[in-house]
Amino acid sequence: MTTAHAKSAASPRPRLNIGHLAIDQLTFPEAVQAIGDLVDAHQGGYVFTANVDHVVLAETNTRFRDAYQKATISVVDGMPIVWASRMLDVSLPERIAGSDLILPLVKLGAERKWRIFLLGAGPGVAEKVGRQFQTQYPGIEVVGWDSPMVNLDAGDAQNDPIVARIREQDPHLLFVALGSPKQEVWISQVAQKLGPTVAIGIGAGFDFIAGTAKRAPEWIARSGFEWLYRLTHEPKRLWRRYILNDSQFGVILLRELWKRTGGKQDG
Secondary structure, eight states: OOOSOOOOSSSOOOEEEETTEEEEOOOHHHHHHHHHHHHHHTSOEEEEEEOHHHHHHHHHOHHHHHHHHTOSEEEEOOHHHHHHHTTSSSOOOSOOOHHHHHHHHHHHHHHHTOEEEEEESSTTHHHHHHHHHHHHSBTBEEEEEEOOOOOTTSTHHHHHHHHHHHHHHOOSEEEEESOTTHHHHHHHHHGGGGTTOEEEEOTTHHHHHHTSSOOOOHHHHHHTOHHHHHHHHSHHHHHIIIIIIGGGHHHHHHHHHHHHHHHHHHO
16 A cells, blocks of 8 residues: 655655655644754755645656655645645645745744845845845845746756855755746756755745735635635636646545555455
């Protein structure tokens, strides 16, 4: 029988295996603490926040799947996965959105005197967010921001100058806002070159903080309908992802249930 427990690189936490992704069983405070411990270990690594779209993408996108398999910490950013986990082997306690992790990590970084680097979003957005952090969180050191054009097929010729700018500032934590699957694949491509810096993919997190994108109210997110809120605001960009692609999540969940039920029957 396929087990849903595995060892993460950071600690022997239980993990939920769903599709091709493994997700750590963590509460929100535990996630912040685990990421903080990873940063303070000065051994590098990276953090992803898994949602339904990621589970579906991992079925066909091998680079994305491989990136997730090497993630040091993977948390759940999607109520449907939280609900699904209650039918599977490892129950996930709560949703942990990447966007929600940003400010608690910046606050923790201010207390621990971290250096942080902001990468991604549109021109000027990361800079605006960085200056806001410096004002609101005395003690944090925002050592740089960048909004490069990233092509996942460009290789070292593109990545090395970007990484060099980051490494020159020697940040403890790198926030990456390139959107999925680009940010996950790119982080995995450069992780070994980032040295002790920990990277975390945060999607539209900078835009939410800067006010250049509107986020769903918390009650909508808790109810599992943030996808519908985003779809109504960006239908042309998101309809294929939410209507066509993510409908495959139900098939993946049924497959997981069958594997577990079949295993018990076989045993």
